[in-house]
Amino acid sequence: MGPAYIRLPLLAVLLFGVGLIPAAIRRCGWRAIPRGIVEVVKQEWTLKRLLYIGTGLFAFYLCYVGYRNLKSVLPIYTDGVLWDTQLAQLDRWMSGGTNPAFVLQDFFGVGLTAEVLSLFYLAYMPLIPLSIGVVLVMCRNLITGAWFVTAISLNWVMGTISYYAFPAVGPIYHQEQYYQALPETGTSSLQAALWDNRLEFLADPITADAIHGVAAFASLHCSVTFAMALFAQRVASNTALRWAAWIFFGTTFIATVYFGWHYSIDSIVGVVIGWACVAIGQRVTSKYPSGSRASKPSVADSDEVVPSPGSAAVS
Secondary structure, three states: OOOHHHHHHHHHHHHHHHHHHHHHHHHHOHHHHHHHHHHHHHHHOOHHHHHHHHHHHHHHHHHHHHHHHHHHOHHHHOOOOOOHHHHHHHHHHHOOOOOHHHHHHHHHOOOHHHHHHHHHHHHHHHHHHHHHHHHHHHOOOHHHHHHHHHHHHHHHHHHHHHHHHOOOOOHHHHOHHHHOOOOOOHHHHHHHHHHHHHHHHHHOOOOOOOOOOOOOOOOHHHHHHHHHHHHHHHHEOOHHHHHHHHHHHHHHHHHHHHOOOOOHHHHHHHHHHHHHHHHHHHHHHOOOOOOOOOOOOOOOOHHHOOOOOOOOOEO
């Protein structure tokens, strides 16, 4: 579907169309869908809401592209310094003297489980922009959407800082021999492609077309999926949605270590980053302190109401 600046607007338009029909049916019934569509657009899709969606998509895109570009030039500005040896030693100490990936591979096996974990890990890539679009377009509470976009965007910012603080390539590249028992999956193909891009970039950083995308500390897969699960826990009224978010995070956490993408400490710090991003996102987008349950909104517009943690703001 092209670059992100094409995909994101198309996604927003698609979600607008998907959400418009049910809204029209709720408003006017099955027999008056055209009239319902007109009424929904006139009464609910204000200029303010359109500007809000556009601003949210642009903010997300800007933070992500900045993150990607700064990650790409990471080897240049860190002078090739890597912390993999220290992180691997810490990993072994945390798991009682063995590689934690061995523990997970022995426990879950290396057959069908690898395929399933690979699907979950790769699903992260389309899921993030999809979740941004769903919350921005489908959620009528503008501040709830702003909270989510801010939290996800902050993950790119804090993740970039962690990359530069402790640059590392990750276990699969630092100790490749430990992961050769794993079968060929979409994840292994991605790992090979990223390493080829790294080698191409390092060969000529000035003119190389490849984007360098290898960085281990901290795990952005874990930080973003934890932030999504925590956000859903705080605002979603649908129990199945909350469970699905936590299952997706837990499976992703296991996959990051299982496939050697990250050391255990990378994924743990990723969780801390995800929690911090949700907390900061709520603080900076809310009109009231996050703990002030007694505070009452002073505006009548429901789009301006800030949900307190645990409230049912998103179904």
